[in-house]
Amino acid sequence: MTTTESRGQAELRSGDRIAIIAGSGRLPLDVAENLASRGYPPFVVMMQGEAEPGLAAFDHEELALENIAGLGALFKRRGITHAVMAGGIGRRPRLTALRPSLALLRFLPRVIAGLGKGDDGALRALAGGLESVGITLVGAHQIAPDLxxxxxxxxxxxxxxxxxxxxxxxxxxxxxxxxxxxxxxxxxxxxxxxxxxxxxxxxxxxxxxxxxxxxxxxxxxxxxxxxxxxxxxxxxxxxxxxxxxxxxxxxxxxxxxxxxxxxxxxxxxxxxxxxxxxxxxxxxxxxxxxxxxx
CATH class of the missing domain: 3.40.140.80 (LpxI C-terminal catalytic domain)
Incomplete structure (x- = not known):
């Protein structure tokens, strides 16, 4: 993927598949509608208890925050090449509810280190985890720069x-x-x-x-x-x-x-x-x- 100099808009290529990791608020829906209008129907990961019900109109799966370590495998199954994180998350994962898995063992140290650095650190840790499995992370503003x-x-x-x-x-x-x-x-x-x-x-x-x-x-x-x-x-x-x-x-x-x-x-x-x-x-x-x- 390349980006234009004008406001950093992402130029998507034929065959790219974009996932939206959807939290609360209107932003995930705006991004989903923008992608669909450009001929890139998104796959939406609706964070349980956060995402707006209207996002269910798109190809989607619901995911508990405690299962976030499984995003890499989910994206691989779905042929995802790019991901957008959009919307708010009102809580942090309950560590006692995390499901043991090989993906979690690889991902957990990064997340724990990120949580220790505050909210921005936790988000950077998630972004780094996605990029480590070959997903290109783009900003909502790169998909919909008019926002x-x-x-x-x-x-x-x-x-x-x-x-x-x-x-x-x-x-x-x-x-x-x-x-x-x-x-x-x-x-x-x-x-x-x-x-x-x-x-x-x-x-x-x-x-x-x-x-x-x-x-x-x-x-x-x-x-x-x-x-x-x-x-x-x-x-x-x-x-x-x-x-x-x-x-x-x-x-x-x-x-x-x-x-x-x-x-x-x-x-x-x-x-x-x-x-x-x-x-x-x-x-x-x-x-x-x-x-x-x-």
Whole structure:
């Protein structure tokens, strides 16, 4: 496989077979539909308890997280050449539920070492495990580059001058926790970060900010911004920051004035829906210049 210089789009060849390792959310379905429209009907591995039921419309198998070591053999049986990891996983595998196998013995040391390095390390371990058995890993944005956020104002509402203080503060905080592999998002109000994303994810981060406002913990402070950035040094084929219409709704419920995401390193799901919802609620959505790669 080769990739174009323009936004890293994957150019697939005749005979390539692509699998989607599908977690939660809309992203796996967007990727599946994109592949099907290009004449590459995907094989979907629906992670048990995570993947959306709509993915069952494609050729698929359901897989428990504890059986992840069997992906290599499954892909070999199915003639898979490339894999895309898309969507969230809400939990880690229960080590006591792992099924003993030769594949697990080969895979487990890599996974345990990765888990010790945090979520990003665990994802890198899974990626390395797939590549070690001859699978080419590609990012969701390489399959559907139109999902990538572009730089600049994305909808009809512009940030106010004071909002840029919040954007700068939120971006600095998001990158700081990203460097520690904690999360990808921060909320800034009044020129300082007031809430950071942890393992709970962006939706619950916004709920926390909403509760802080309702309890008077952000008294006298209006507006504010949600900022999402890729982790410094992040493996960009895996787990890019993502927003969708529900993010806009959640940001509005939290009393925020807008959302800023790192351009070219963040995904916007249902961009038309994001723009329509942001315009309806009076929130801005902007793409920030991507951080230079060191």
């Amino acid at each position: 990538l956020a572009s730089e600049g104002q994305l909808n009809g509402v512009a940030p106010q001058k004071a909002d840029w203080r919040d954007i700068d503060a939120g971006a600095a905080a998001a990158r700081a926790i990203g460097a520690l592999d904690i999360g990808q998002a921060a909320v800034a109000v009044g020129g300082r970060a007031i809430a950071l994303e942890g393992i709970e994810g962006t939706d619950l981060l916004l709920e926390r900010v909403r509760d802080l406002r309702s309890h008077g913990r952000i008294a006298g402070k209006k507006r504010g911004v949600l900022v999402k950035c890729a982790k410094p040094g992040q493996e960009l084929r895996i787990d890019l920051p993502t927003i969708g219409p529900a993010t806009v709704t959640g940001a509005h419920a939290a009393g925020l004035a807008g959302i800023a995401v790192e351009a070219e390193r963040s995904l916007v799901l249902d961009a038309a829906g994001v723009i329509a919802e942001a315009d309806r609620l009076g929130l801005f959505v902007v793409g920030l210049p991507p951080e230079p790669v060191s």
